[in-house]
Amino acid sequence: MPEASSLPRPPAAGRIKAALTVALFAALFVLAFRQTGFNFQALFSGTADFFRFFGRLVPDWSALPQIWPPLIQTIQIAYVATIVGSLLAMPIVFLASSNTSTDPVTLWIARTLLTVLRSIPDLLWAALFVAVLGLGALPGVVALVFFTMGVLAKLGSETVEAIDPGPLEALRAAGAGRNRTIVFAVVPQVAATMVSYILYVFEINVRASVVIGLVGAGGIGQLLLRYLNFFDYTGVAAIIVVIFAVVLLIDGFSVWARSKLI
Amino acid sequence: MAHIRFNDVEVVYRTGLKALKGVTLEIPRGQFVVVVGLSGAGKSTLIRTVNSLVVPTKGSVTVNDVNVTASRGGALRRARSDIGMIFQTFNLVKRSSVLRNVLAGRLGDLPAWRGVLGAFPREDVAYAHDCLARVGIPEKAFVRADALSGGQQQRVGIARALAQKPSVMLADEPVASLDPPTSHAVMSDLKRIAREDGITTIVNLHFIDMARDYADRIIGMRDGVVVFDGTPDEATDAVFEEIYGRPLESKDLRGA
Amino acid sequence: MVNAPRIPSDVPRPPAHVRRNRVLMIAGVVLLVALFVLALVTMNLPTWQRFVNGMQRNFWPLMRGLVRPETEVFGLAWRSMSETFFMAILGTALGALLAFPISFFAAGNLLGGTRWALPGKALLVAIRTFPELVLAIIFVAAAGPGPTAGIMAMGIHSIGYLGKVFSDVIEGIDQGPMEAIRAAGGNQLHTFLYSVVPQVLPEFASHVLYRFEINLRAATVLGMVGAGGIGLPLIQRLQFRRWDEVSMLLIVIVGFIIVVDAVSSRVRNRLV
Numbered sequence: 133m134p135e136a137s138s139l140p141r142p143p144a145a146g147r148i149k150a151a152l153t154v155a156l157f158a159a160l161f162v163l164a165f166r167q168t169g170f171n172f173q174a175l176f177s178g179t180a181d182f183f184r185f186f187g188r189l190v191p192d193w194s195a196l197p198q199i200w201p202p203l204i205q206t207i208q209i210a211y212v213a214t215i216v217g218s219l220l221a222m223p224i225v226f227l228a229s230s231n232t233s234t235d236p237v238t239l240w241i242a243r244t245l246l247t248v249l250r251s252i253p254d255l256l257w258a259a260l261f262v263a264v265l266g267l268g269a270l271p272g273v274v275a276l277v278f279f280t281m282g283v284l285a286k287l288g289s290e291t292v293e294a295i296d297p298g299p300l301e302a303l304r305a306a307g308a309g310r311n312r313t314i315v316f317a318v319v320p321q322v323a324a325t326m327v328s329y330i331l332y333v334f335e336i337n338v339r340a341s342v343v344i345g346l347v348g349a350g351g352i353g354q355l356l357l358r359y360l361n362f363f364d365y366t367g368v369a370a371i372i373v374v375i376f377a378v379v380l381l382i383d384g385f386s387v388w389a390r391s392k393l394i
Numbered sequence: 395m396a397h398i399r400f401n402d403v404e405v406v407y408r409t410g411l412k413a414l415k416g417v418t419l420e421i422p423r424g425q426f427v428v429v430v431g432l433s434g435a436g437k438s439t440l441i442r443t444v445n446s447l448v449v450p451t452k453g454s455v456t457v458n459d460v461n462v463t464a465s466r467g468g469a470l471r472r473a474r475s476d477i478g479m480i481f482q483t484f485n486l487v488k489r490s491s492v493l494r495n496v497l498a499g500r501l502g503d504l505p506a507w508r509g510v511l512g513a514f515p516r517e518d519v520a521y522a523h524d525c526l527a528r529v530g531i532p533e534k535a536f537v538r539a540d541a542l543s544g545g546q547q548q549r550v551g552i553a554r555a556l557a558q559k560p561s562v563m564l565a566d567e568p569v570a571s572l573d574p575p576t577s578h579a580v581m582s583d584l585k586r587i588a589r590e591d592g593i594t595t596i597v598n599l600h601f602i603d604m605a606r607d608y609a610d611r612i613i614g615m616r617d618g619v620v621v622f623d624g625t626p627d628e629a630t631d632a633v634f635e636e637i638y639g640r641p642l643e644s645k646d647l648r649g650a
Numbered sequence: 651m652v653n654a655p656r657i658p659s660d661v662p663r664p665p666a667h668v669r670r671n672r673v674l675m676i677a678g679v680v681l682l683v684a685l686f687v688l689a690l691v692t693m694n695l696p697t698w699q700r701f702v703n704g705m706q707r708n709f710w711p712l713m714r715g716l717v718r719p720e721t722e723v724f725g726l727a728w729r730s731m732s733e734t735f736f737m738a739i740l741g742t743a744l745g746a747l748l749a750f751p752i753s754f755f756a757a758g759n760l761l762g763g764t765r766w767a768l769p770g771k772a773l774l775v776a777i778r779t780f781p782e783l784v785l786a787i788i789f790v791a792a793a794g795p796g797p798t799a800g801i802m803a804m805g806i807h808s809i810g811y812l813g814k815v816f817s818d819v820i821e822g823i824d825q826g827p828m829e830a831i832r833a834a835g836g837n838q839l840h841t842f843l844y845s846v847v848p849q850v851l852p853e854f855a856s857h858v859l860y861r862f863e864i865n866l867r868a869a870t871v872l873g874m875v876g877a878g879g880i881g882l883p884l885i886q887r888l889q890f891r892r893w894d895e896v897s898m899l900l901i902v903i904v905g906f907i908i909v910v911d912a913v914s915s916r917v918r919n920r921l922v
């Protein structure tokens with residue numbers, strides 16, 4: 133058997149990189165624990181508290197009649213926002229794709245706009261528009277319109293950039309301008325995918341529209357907040373079960389519809 | 395009077411590669427020109443300067459005495475709508491119907507709102523059907539383009555170019571993706587239509603026998619320079635060996 | 651041209667199935683529009699006037715604030731955002747840690763048949779469906795406000811997504827190396843450690859990073875229900891419409907997320 137020292141060792145660069153990565157992660161986690169005050173004791177006691185609390189969540193089905201109207205409003209908010217947001221996203225989709233944009237400056241502006249839109253979460257939009265427009269379904273719709281634009285424009289422009297460039301060139305060679313080229317060579321190629329994305333965004337919007345009510349943007353979330361503030365945990369439980377069922381249902385519908393598309 | 399005129403055309407790509415080194419040619423109206431040369435000789439580049447898909451870095455191309463090279467925006471689009479183009483890979487919108495693909499050829503002459511809405515006048519629709527009939531596939535109008543064979547797809551490509559009612563037709567290796575019998579069928583369709591409508595045509599081909607079969611005039615290119623310009627009779631095997639810079643091989647023939 | 655234009659009346663009619671699809675398409679669009687209008691009139695949106703009033707009263711002050719944000723709250727914004735960042739790290743790590751074992755019970759190929767994976771898959775769907783913010787509210791109610799509640803909410807919720815993509819990755823692995831280990835006399839654990847884990851680790855890491863990007867966004871809003879991070883100072887200032895301070899917080903949030911996204915997606919591209 134050879135002496136340990138004579139064994140070939142992995143190259144130095146690799147070892148240094150591995151060590152640095154480990155050190156970086158270790159430092160990040162130490163900092164994270166310090167900054168957030170998170171520890172394992174809190175984890176365990178938190179989990180215990182959670183399950184104790186969960187035990188109290190026995191649904192009270194007599195709350196159902198109160199639940200329906202805001203539940204329907206939640207779905208309406210998601211639906212209206214998905215449609216308006218999708219329409220508004222379309223120009224951004226084509227301006228933010230390198231193969232269909234008008235010029236490099238517009239491309240850059242559209243992409244930057246997209247990056248900013250995408251960095252703002254649904255609930256933040258909602259809180260912002262509740263402050264601007266007041267409580268109710270309106271700020272919810274406006275918030276989700278912006279949210280939809282961010283999500284859809286990103287997915288859409290990735291799709292447009294991946295299309296077959298042949299037809300684009302053929303139409304350009306035939307003397308068609310940018311808009312006509314988009315309508316004839318791009319839209320047919322991306323339409324099915326886009327519709328499937330819109331369904332997917334609707335799915336996300338239903339989930340989002342449930343929670344934005346918690347900051348006052350209408351729908352079932354607002355009722356949930358009221359029950360929570362009055363410590364009406366049986367009502368809370370009923371809402372949670374209903375939300376669960378509706379989200380599952382809409383997800384199921386969306387998955388089914390998307391499978392039909394492609 | 396020359397229909398297409400290349401005036402000392404030079405193309406330098408952004409990579410620094412000089413693909414055309416000062417080409418000067420005059421092509422009279424109605425001539426059927428075949429361009430031959432090895433891969434990389436600059437055939438595609440030459441053809442693409444005619445509709446400004448590649449813009450010459452020096453010199454200019456005129457069609458009907460209109461300087462295409464200097465045209466921009468609307469003027470360029472008008473010039474292009476008079477020039478049909480056929481592609482090796484057909485470049486059809488596969489998910490659209492054959493008819494819609496052919497109608498795309500009418501876009502250049504359409505008012506903006508009609509183009510964007512796809513609201514073609516009845517005459518245009520009728521004309522698109524006619525074009526399909528002329529390439530021999532009138533029954534395929536409402537079939538999706540991806541359901542056609544390669545030869546049929548290239549016929550749609552020809553019909554689309556034809557729908558432009560062009561005076562010039564460009565074809566960049568239109569039969570390279572097809573089998574020999576289909577190649578001949580497509581080439582004779584192209585030639586017949588060019589003859590009937592008096593369309594000036596430039597075709598890039600790899601195959602010597604096809605060039606001789608169909609051309610009124612053969613132009614040989616090598617390294618961005620025109621090294622031969624003459625009739626099919628003058629284009630002997632020795633001339634082709636000169637153009638290709640090597641002895642002829644069986645792959646230079648498509649066969650019948 | 652040579653061709654005389656034809657009489658438009660003899661344009662061939664599209665075949666029946668093409669016409670039917672066209673009718674279905676139009677019917678679909680009409681239905682969508684009808685539902686849209688119905689939703690608009692029944693969801694009792696406020697009047698246009700209120701919309702305009704709200705915009706007039708608050709929109710321009712917000713815009714002014716964005717141009718000239720209150721720099722005094724920058725320190726607060728930065729501290730809260732880094733707390734948010736670390737919450738997202740711990741929440742993601744917790745989620746990955748818990749999702750890892752669960753994912754093996756949701757992967758059909760390791761359990762010897764898809765049906766054995768069904769309970770695991772169902773559990774993951776259930777977790778995914780449960781809104782994170784509701785989890786956070788429950789944790790805050792149960793264990794008090796603070797980052798711990800947010801981290802736990804994120805951790806639990808992330809199991810749903812991570813468990814699913816992990817099990818998808820496991821189901822897609824190459825069976826060859828597993829057989830090789832078994833053929834060399836290795837037991838189940840050997841197979842797992844020497845052929846499953848090395849195959850799935852880079853993809854797992856990439857999905858964890860992606861989830862981290864999502865969690866960072868989630869963490870910025872968890873504070874609105876008291877679960878730690880920048881959400882709390884933000885919603886307080888939103889309630890009092892301190893637009894200049896709101897703007898400072900927004901700028902820090904957006905800038906932070908954009909930078910983290912850029913770094914993270916670059917790392918992800920190198921991983922896979």
Ligand SMILES: Nc1ncnc2c1ncn2[C@@H]1O[C@H](COP(=O)(O)OP(=O)(O)OP(=O)(O)O)[C@@H](O)[C@H]1O
Nearest residue numbers: 407408409411413432433434435436437438439440
């Ligand atoms: N877009 C481009 N950018 C840079 N170089 C290019 C570009 N297009 C072509 N070239 C180069 O220019 C030269 C001429 O190309 P061209 O496509 O005109 O040749 P070709 O004769 O059509 O060849 P083939 O028979 O292979 O189609 C080649 O060396 C090619 O690599």
Ligand SMILES: [Mg+2]
Nearest residue numbers: 437438439566
């Ligand atoms: Mg070529």
